[in-house]
Amino acid sequence: MDTPEKTQIGNHFSKFEDSPVFNYINSLSPIKPVKSIHITQSFNSITFASPPSVFTSPHVSSQKESRFLRRHNCPDLPPDLPKPVSSDNGKKICPREVVGDATRLYDNTADLHENFKPMVFIGGAPVEQSSEHSRFSIELPSTLKYDCGSPDSDPTLCCGTVSNSASQLAGSSASLVPLVQEASEKGSLECEAGLENMCQTEQRNEGTGCDWESLISDAADLLIFNSPGDTDAFKGLMGRPMDPGTIFHTSLVSHYSQDRISNAHKMQLVDPVGFSEQQQTKDPSSLIGETDINQGSHDNETLDQSMTSNTDVIVDNQNVPSLHRGVRRRCLDFETVAAHWKKVGDGSKTSSLLSESDEMINSKDKHLVPARPGNDSRRILPGIGLHLNALAITLKENNSIRHEILPSGSQQLRLPGSTASFQPPTTVQQPVDEPLTSASTERDIVPSENGAQLTEEASAATSYLVSEEFNHMSPRKKRRRTEHAGESDACKRCNCKKSKCLKLYCECFAAGVYCIEPCSCQECFNKPIHEDTVLATRKQIESRNPLAFAPKVIRSSESIPEIGEDSNNTPASARHKRGCNCKKSNCLKKYCECYQGGVGCSINCRCEGCKNAFGQKDGFALGAGAEPEEEDTEASEKKGLDKTLQVAEIQNDEQQNPSALPATPLQLSRPLLQLPFSSKNKPPPSVIVSGSTSQFVASTKRYGKPNILRSQPMTEKHCQTIQEDEIPEILRGSCSPSTGIKTASPNKKRVTPPYYDMSSSSSPGLRSGRKLVLQSIPSFPSLTPQQ
DNA sequence: GAGTTTGAAACT
DNA sequence: CAGTTTCAAACTC
Numbered sequence: 060m061d062t063p064e065k066t067q068i069g070n071h072f073s074k075f076e077d078s079p080v081f082n083y084i085n086s087l088s089p090i091k092p093v094k095s096i097h098i099t100q101s102f103n104s105i106t107f108a109s110p111p112s113v114f115t116s117p118h119v120s121s122q123k124e125s126r127f128l129r130r131h132n133c134p135d136l137p138p139d140l141p142k143p144v145s146s147d148n149g150k151k152i153c154p155r156e157v158v159g160d161a162t163r164l165y166d167n168t169a170d171l172h173e174n175f176k177p178m179v180f181i182g183g184a185p186v187e188q189s190s191e192h193s194r195f196s197i198e199l200p201s202t203l204k205y206d207c208g209s210p211d212s213d214p215t216l217c218c219g220t221v222s223n224s225a226s227q228l229a230g231s232s233a234s235l236v237p238l239v240q241e242a243s244e245k246g247s248l249e250c251e252a253g254l255e256n257m258c259q260t261e262q263r264n265e266g267t268g269c270d271w272e273s274l275i276s277d278a279a280d281l282l283i284f285n286s287p288g289d290t291d292a293f294k295g296l297m298g299r300p301m302d303p304g305t306i307f308h309t310s311l312v313s314h315y316s317q318d319r320i321s322n323a324h325k326m327q328l329v330d331p332v333g334f335s336e337q338q339q340t341k342d343p344s345s346l347i348g349e350t351d352i353n354q355g356s357h358d359n360e361t362l363d364q365s366m367t368s369n370t371d372v373i374v375d376n377q378n379v380p381s382l383h384r385g386v387r388r389r390c391l392d393f394e395t396v397a398a399h400w401k402k403v404g405d406g407s408k409t410s411s412l413l414s415e416s417d418e419m420i421n422s423k424d425k426h427l428v429p430a431r432p433g434n435d436s437r438r439i440l441p442g443i444g445l446h447l448n449a450l451a452i453t454l455k456e457n458n459s460i461r462h463e464i465l466p467s468g469s470q471q472l473r474l475p476g477s478t479a480s481f482q483p484p485t486t487v488q489q490p491v492d493e494p495l496t497s498a499s500t501e502r503d504i505v506p507s508e509n510g511a512q513l514t515e516e517a518s519a520a521t522s523y524l525v526s527e528e529f530n531h532m533s534p535r536k537k538r539r540r541t542e543h544a545g546e547s548d549a550c551k552r553c554n555c556k557k558s559k560c561l562k563l564y565c566e567c568f569a570a571g572v573y574c575i576e577p578c579s580c581q582e583c584f585n586k587p588i589h590e591d592t593v594l595a596t597r598k599q600i601e602s603r604n605p606l607a608f609a610p611k612v613i614r615s616s617e618s619i620p621e622i623g624e625d626s627n628n629t630p631a632s633a634r635h636k637r638g639c640n641c642k643k644s645n646c647l648k649k650y651c652e653c654y655q656g657g658v659g660c661s662i663n664c665r666c667e668g669c670k671n672a673f674g675q676k677d678g679f680a681l682g683a684g685a686e687p688e689e690e691d692t693e694a695s696e697k698k699g700l701d702k703t704l705q706v707a708e709i710q711n712d713e714q715q716n717p718s719a720l721p722a723t724p725l726q727l728s729r730p731l732l733q734l735p736f737s738s739k740n741k742p743p744p745s746v747i748v749s750g751s752t753s754q755f756v757a758s759t760k761r762y763g764k765p766n767i768l769r770s771q772p773m774t775e776k777h778c779q780t781i782q783e784d785e786i787p788e789i790l791r792g793s794c795s796p797s798t799g800i801k802t803a804s805p806n807k808k809r810v811t812p813p814y815y816d817m818s819s820s821s822s823p824g825l826r827s828g829r830k831l832v833l834q835s836i837p838s839f840p841s842l843t844p845q846q
Numbered sequence: 847g848a849g850t851t852t853g854a855a856a857c858t
Numbered sequence: 859c860a861g862t863t864t865c866a867a868a869c870t871c
Contacts, residue, residue, distance in 0.1 A: 557865065563855055564865050603856090640853065649868055650852045 552577045553585075560585035561596040563607060568593070571608055611635055612656040638663030638676075646671035 553574060558564045560574050560583040567574045567585055573593075574585040584592050600607045613636050635653040638661055644650040646660050646669045653660045659674015660666055669676040 553866080555866065558855095562865080564867090566867080569855095600855095607855095637854095642853075644852065644868095648852080650854090652854075655868095 553580045554578070555580040555583065557581075559583060561593065563600065568596075569608065606636070609636065611637065611652060612658050633658040634661040634663070636663070639666045640664070641666040641669070645669065646675070 553560060553565045553567045555565045555578075558568075560568050560578070560580045563569045565574070565580065565585060567578060567580075573587055574580050574583045584596075586593075597608065612633050633656070635656055635658055637652075639646060639651045639653045641651045641664075644654075646654050646664075646666050649655040651660075651666065651671065653664060653666075654671050654673060657673055660669045660671045660676035661674075662676065664676045666676055
């Protein structure tokens with residue numbers, strides 16, 4: 060009864076049934092649970108995980124933690140419905156997943172939407188179910204066979220080598236095919252073709268032929284489907300959801316069906332052309348449209364099996380109501396997406412056809428998914444998604460909160476110095492120790508400018524609604540709207556007229572997100588459709604300035620409470636990497652990036668008449684003269700640096716290390732290359748020598764404190780703020796003599812961009828900085844257990 | 847809503 | 859690298 064997912068759990072399920080929770084659930088629901096036995100089998104087959112260890116069912120894997128975290132996402136969960144149940148593994152299963160799959164399928168096959176209603180599992184009408192289920196069970200096998208027929212054609216086989224892809228493909232194919240066939244031959248053919256292409260693409264990417272053995276095993280699993288038992292199981296699978304959550308599913312259906320279906324239609328329209336042609340012509344990136352759409356969560360799941368973070372993504376798609384999409388989608392990391400796409404292989408590009416929202420979602424999802432370690436050069440995320448990174452940090456903190464779904468308040472807690480008084484954008488977030496929360500999860504969280512952080516869902520929903528309205532509004536209005544209403548909305552909206560949203564002028568582009576409907580930009584190229592262009596442009600810009608997409612505001616380690624007794628939590632500790640150049644605004648308006656970012660001006664600033672409420676530039680240098688905030692920041696920086704760095708190193712190491720790796724998914728995926736530090740901008744020599752600059756950077760980066768969060772305006776903060784975590788990782792890789800070695804960019808890290816020189820001006824800082832740097836280096840090894 | 851101001855980004 | 863131009867957000871009316 061619990062969820063169709065149970066089946067995935069498999070054997071565990073039986074245990075589960077016995078559990079008090081299970082009993083409780085049963086009691087709640089009038090419907091009796093279906094026997095898990097068959098289901099389990101079916102699920103396995105469905106999952107296509109040949110070797111369980113390797114191919115964990117996408118659903119399961121994906122859902123693990125994220126689900127846990129995001130549970131609240133399940134909007135409509137009726138009280139009586141079984142709530143996501145934790146499996147033995149601790150995974151939570153949510154009925155929604157099933158729905159999500161169904162949805163995906165439909166996405167793939169537009170025509171199917173009709174059938175969609177029947178959606179057996181969705182729990183739509185029982186009547187339909189019966190027929191549908193049977194169909195599914197029956198057809199699925201055949202379909203699978205068909206696909207598997209030839210190694211070439213069989214997606215599963217093709218992907219066999221790659222466990223992830225294989226599972227994805229298998230899952231997608233399995234789910235898709237049946238539906239397609241049922242809906243229409245045409246549709247099925249297309250889908251299959253697409254799958255095939257994908258497989259082929261993957262093969263190419265992989266550069267290796269299929270692993271036949273593995274494939275065979277997979278195939279065998281697939282074949283199992285054919286067995287009557289499987290069919291039954293499948294039915295059961297499908298049916299299950301109904302039992303417990305008919306209502307639930309129904310509600311879900313309403314959410315998804317509309318959205319997805321509409322999308323699906325779009326897809327189909329496009330598909331005919333897209334699949335065959337696009338696949339060939341397009342590079343991997345093109346896949347997104349299809350892959351994302353079709354596989355959606357699957358990709359994520361498979362790709363990220365290891366990554367818990369991905370799970371979140373999946374959850375989003377499936378669980379999150381359509382409302383969320385608008386916002387979330389946007390938070391894409393171009394690079395990530397690209398990487399993901401590449402990974403997936405060539406695909407047809409249906410994305411263009413897809414509604415933006417869908418695209419966004421897809422892309423987002425992708426982007427959430429960490430790139431695989433070996434696949435692409437692209438895996439490396441340049442600097443992007445900075446906002447995401449920032450979010451990640453924030454999210455970390457929030458995660459715990461999220462579970463409970465705290466609408467607001469949580470944020471404020473974080474604001475250290477926050478100044479409630481200071482509205483501007485600042486919401487200072489307190490450092491959170493726990494990095495582990497999956498990045499994806501974190502990302503989702505959107506802070507509200509108000510200072511209250513809404514849960515992802517809440518914010519997303521809000522944003523989405525807003526976005527919808529935006530469409531009908533004039534740009535100005537939209538903007539205003541954004542300002543006022545959108546506080547909860549973290550997403551940026553641009554109004555570009557000439558830049559085509561391909562320059563840093565465009566906030567969306569600069570933030571590493573695609574433009575979305577709410578944007579009132581003209582001739583926008585910052586859309587998934589133009590991914591290639593976007594990526595190319597990004598590269599170009601990065602070539603000029605590697606840090607171009609890096610967060611503009613950097614937090615200093617000082618803020619860490621531990622370090623300084625001052626424990627200046629104030630945002631002041633953060634600084635704009637490049638500093639501002641204000642002449643007339645006195646750094647008291649949002650024209651000033653420092654102010655806008657909720658940080659004080661620093662030595663790096665060339666502003667005149669600085670009166671930045673967050674911390675004046677002069678104050679920084681002067682120290683005493685500075686306002687309290689400044690002192691915090693400035694003083695802490697100076698004073699603290701010496702102590703702090705030393706202490707911080709130790710502490711941070713402890714704290715960060717654990718978190719560091721997991722902390723931001725992006726990090727993992729991020730290429731060292733991207734790391735800004737490599738760059739041209741800053742001469743490497745300075746690295747160590749430049750003491751002040753390098754020191755600061757190095758210290759922070761290496762040890763990067765996850766904890767430190769800086770307050771920024773909603774949009775800015777999330778998007779541009781860099782967490783130290785990120786940097787540190789990068790640095791770690793490169794900086795540490797021992798560590799970074801493999802990674803590629805050895806030196807790079809050492810080179811610190813000018814931006815980070817915050818401490819450079821301060822004489823004390825310099826000395827200390829150098830020392831610190833040197834010291835830190837030696838210590839480094841200990842810090843990173845990895846090595 | 848139109849127009850102005852501002853400063854970053856881009857260009858030379 | 860500095861100066862100029864372009865651009866879009868921020869702001870004012």
